[in-house]
Amino acid sequence: MEGESSLRQKAExxxxxxxxxxxxxxxxxxxxxxxxxxxTPMQVFASEHFCxxxxxxxxxxxxxxxxxxxxxxxxxxxxxxxDVVHPHSLSTVVSTxxxxxxxxxxxxxxxxxxxxxHYIEITHxxxxxxxxxxxxxxxxxxxxxxxxxxxxxxxxxRIIDLDNVDVSLDHTYRWKEEKRNGGWTFELxxxxxxxxxxxYIVHAISPTKASRNTGNVTKHSFSSLIGxxxxxxxxxxxxxxxxxxxxxxxxxxxxxxxxxxxxxxxxSSSHRSLGPFVAINCGAIxxxxxxxxxxxxEEGSFTGSLKGGRAGKFQQAEGGTxxxxxxxxxxxxxxxxLLRVLxxxxxxxxxxxxxxxxxVRVIAATNCDLKKACKEGTFRKDLYYRLNILxxxxxxxxxxxxxxxxxLDRLFKNICIDLGRPQLKLDxxxxxxxxxxxxxxxxxxxxxxxxxxxVKVKGNxxxxxxxxxxxxxxRTIEEYTAVxxxxxxxxxxxxxxxxxxxxxxxxCETLSLKDQELHTILTVLNExxxxxxxxxxxxxxxxxxxxxxLGREYSRERASYAPK
Numbered sequence: 065m066e067g068e069s070s071l072r073q074k075a076e077x078x079x080x081x082x083x084x085x086x087x088x089x090x091x092x093x094x095x096x097x098x099x100x101x102x103x104t105p106m107q108v109f110a111s112e113h114f115c116x117x118x119x120x121x122x123x124x125x126x127x128x129x130x131x132x133x134x135x136x137x138x139x140x141x142x143x144x145x146x147d148v149v150h151p152h153s154l155s156t157v158v159s160t161x162x163x164x165x166x167x168x169x170x171x172x173x174x175x176x177x178x179x180x181x182h183y184i185e186i187t188h189x190x191x192x193x194x195x196x197x198x199x200x201x202x203x204x205x206x207x208x209x210x211x212x213x214x215x216x217x218x219x220x221x222r223i224i225d226l227d228n229v230d231v232s233l234d235h236t237y238r239w240k241e242e243k244r245n246g247g248w249t250f251e252l253x254x255x256x257x258x259x260x261x262x263x264y265i266v267h268a269i270s271p272t273k274a275s276r277n278t279g280n281v282t283k284h285s286f287s288s289l290i291g292x293x294x295x296x297x298x299x300x301x302x303x304x305x306x307x308x309x310x311x312x313x314x315x316x317x318x319x320x321x322x323x324x325x326x327x328x329x330x331x332s333s334s335h336r337s338l339g340p341f342v343a344i345n346c347g348a349i350x351x352x353x354x355x356x357x358x359x360x361x362e363e364g365s366f367t368g369s370l371k372g373g374r375a376g377k378f379q380q381a382e383g384g385t386x387x388x389x390x391x392x393x394x395x396x397x398x399x400x401x402l403l404r405v406l407x408x409x410x411x412x413x414x415x416x417x418x419x420x421x422x423x424v425r426v427i428a429a430t431n432c433d434l435k436k437a438c439k440e441g442t443f444r445k446d447l448y449y450r451l452n453i454l455x456x457x458x459x460x461x462x463x464x465x466x467x468x469x470x471x472l473d474r475l476f477k478n479i480c481i482d483l484g485r486p487q488l489k490l491d492x493x494x495x496x497x498x499x500x501x502x503x504x505x506x507x508x509x510x511x512x513x514x515x516x517x518x519v520k521v522k523g524n525x526x527x528x529x530x531x532x533x534x535x536x537x538x539r540t541i542e543e544y545t546a547v548x549x550x551x552x553x554x555x556x557x558x559x560x561x562x563x564x565x566x567x568x569x570x571x572c573e574t575l576s577l578k579d580q581e582l583h584t585i586l587t588v589l590n591e592x593x594x595x596x597x598x599x600x601x602x603x604x605x606x607x608x609x610x611x612x613x614l615g616r617e618y619s620r621e622r623a624s625y626a627p628k
Contacts, residue, residue: 071144078117080143091115095123096141103127103136105161107154110146122146124154126161131169132201140164172199175262179205182255182265182308186335189310193338194268200261202226210268223266225250247271253337254286256304267338282341284325285332290474291467295459299326306454307333312406314391314451315429317458320508323429324389326458331385336425339384342377347393354398356414359405365415378411381424391428391451392437396444403447426451461503461510466609468498471507475514486524488517492596492607493528499611501535585613 065072065082075081088097092114099106105126111119125141140157150156179197183206186195196207196217204211204221211217218224225241237252249269254261289300306313307330315323324343331341349357356365360376378386388394394402405411406426410419428451437443461468469490476488490498503509513535521530528536588599589610600607 067143074145075143078115078121094118095125095143096139099125099127099141100136100139103129105154105158120146122149122153124157126154126157128161128164128168130200131165131172132199132203134201175199175257176205178257179255179263182335185308186265189335194270196223196266196268197255198223198264198266200263202264205263207266208268216268223250226252251338253333256307256333258305265335269338282328282332282337284328286329289322289325289329290471291464292470293459293464293467296464296467299456299458300329303330303456304333306330306456308335309454310425311453312426312428312451313454313456314434315427315456315458316434317429317431318460318506319431320506321458321460322507323431323458324387326456327385327387327427327429330427331387331425334385334425336384340381341385341387342381343387343389344377345389347390351395354395355401358398359401359411359413361414362416365413373413373416376411376413378405378422378424379420383423385425385427388426388428390430392430392432392434392443396442399444399447403444403450406447406450461506466606466611468510469495469607469611471510472498472514475511476518479514479518483518485518488521488526489524490526491528494526494531495607496596496611496614497528497531497535582613585610 067075080086085091086094086097088094088101091097093108094113094115095106095108098108105124107122107124109122113119113121113123121143122145123141123143125139127136127139129135130137140160142153142157144150144153176199179199183195183197186193187208194208194210196211197205199205202222204217204223207217211223216223216225225239238249240247240249242248248271251267251269253265253267255263255265286300286304289296291297291300303326313327313330315326317323327343328341331337344358346354356374356376358377360374360379362373363371365373388402405422408419410421412419434443434448434452438445438448472490480487498513505512513532516532517526517530585599585603588602589596592598592602596607596610600610603610
């Protein structure tokens with residue numbers, strides 16, 4: 065809101081301020097709310113308003129629409145007292161909305177250019193693939209000739225089968241359709257530019273190719289990853305940005321943080337998504353079999369070898385992605401071979417002489433410090449620098465503030481359905497305890513905890529008493545907030561002086577920003593007798609934020625305080 069100060073003061077008297085709802089549902093007929101509801105410009109004059117308190121005002125509003133989806137994104141509104149309103153106020157808001165829509169249209173042209181560029185890249189790298197690129201409104205920007213030859217694109221320039229699919233810019237979809245030449249599989253993948261969704265890629269897979277690609281497929285995509293914490297969103301945005309590159313990716317993070325899920329999501333969002341995703345645990349393969357397992361072997365290479373030889377994991381991943389989990393556990397002699405594969409883009413089978421060209425993207429993951437391993441001589445420096453072109457750091461669960469409730473909610477829904485039992489919820493104290501726990505096993509440990517609770521708890525609510533001993537919260541919120549502020553700063557003999565209101569006020573002025581945040585939260589909690597749900601509503605924040613502030617930032621060997 066902007067405007068003349070005295071007019072804004074009058075507007076406050078009728079609740080015309082930031083944060084209030086003037087939708088037609090809540091305020092009845094008014095230019096802003098009604099314009100957004102019906103999607104057209106309009107002016108509401110004086111007593112035309114539903115609310116009597118607004119009868120002295122005139123409002124003119126125009127909606128702003130997305131040029132692709134035609135959805136209303138927002139609006140421009142001019143409001144003033146009826147006897148001084150400018151006669152051109154309605155045309156002014158209409159003109160302003162049009163200028164903004166023209167800017168959005170200009171940005172759409174840029175998005176379409178990026179999609180066209182991506183189409184050229186896909187078709188250049190993957191001859192024979194049938195693909196189409198769509199903008200955010202599902203309009204076809206460019207498609208392979210096969211789409212037009214088979215009439216898969218209608219007269220409105222849309223793919224005919226998409227009307228039967230529940231599409232979303234955050235999800236990857238596959239569907240099958242019976243065509244004249246058999247059952248075709250279509251895969252729709254969101255395309256992101258600098259972390260923002262700008263369109264879709266549609267792959268058409270012929271019946272013969274679909275039947276071949278029955279194994280080595282991914283189960284996860286970016287849409288299946290759960291979390292809203294800044295660190296989590298940062299790493300997923302970075303992963304999206306590198307998905308369509310063919311360079312190696314090194315994913316680092318503690319055990320159980322979901323490194324393979326991130327690798328699968330990268331593959332699912334790349335132009336290789338229709339190719340295989342082959343995962344290898346480098347620490348689980350016996351050393352004597354590792355070379356033949358990963359790189360393959362020729363017939364007669366060793367006793368017991370198969371007739372005709374066998375393709376290794378790299379050849380099985382042809383046209384797709386190979387995921388080398390626990391790369392730090394790979395034996396040194398295999399690291400030398402892997403380095404050559406990365407440098408030359410080809411392999412030589414065990415016992416063979418002829419190099420075999422590869423079209424495979426490598427994603428590696430580790431939970432150990434590879435730099436330290438290089439210094440200790442257990443990992444090759446040249447291989448480390450070859451793998452570490454694109455690096456992603458997956459944060460541990462303890463650093464993903466507020467994500468635990470979201471992940472648990474999804475886990476409980478799936479687990480309870482699998483076990484055929486009623487859905488589970490956590491009470492406030494139990495959730496506070498989980499927020500304060502370190503979770504050394506990360507999401508894997510959290511998943512195991514969810515299974516234990518689903519089996520152990522008979523009711524619908526998990527309480528603090530139901531938690532394992534190592535997770536239990538020993539103090540109540542009231543006990544936690546009852547510690548005196550002066551205990552943090554001064555000796556016990558100064559307590560009488562420090563308890564005075566004047567001293568407390570002076571000390572509060574010197575608190576850090578974090579302490580001021582805690583001071584505010586605890587004040588509200590004390591007023592509401594520790595009711596976290598009501599406190600979150602009053603503060604305008606999520607309950608998980610309160611858990612985090614109380615649990616993580618102020619509980620680890622630090623005294624806490626409550627304002628009196």
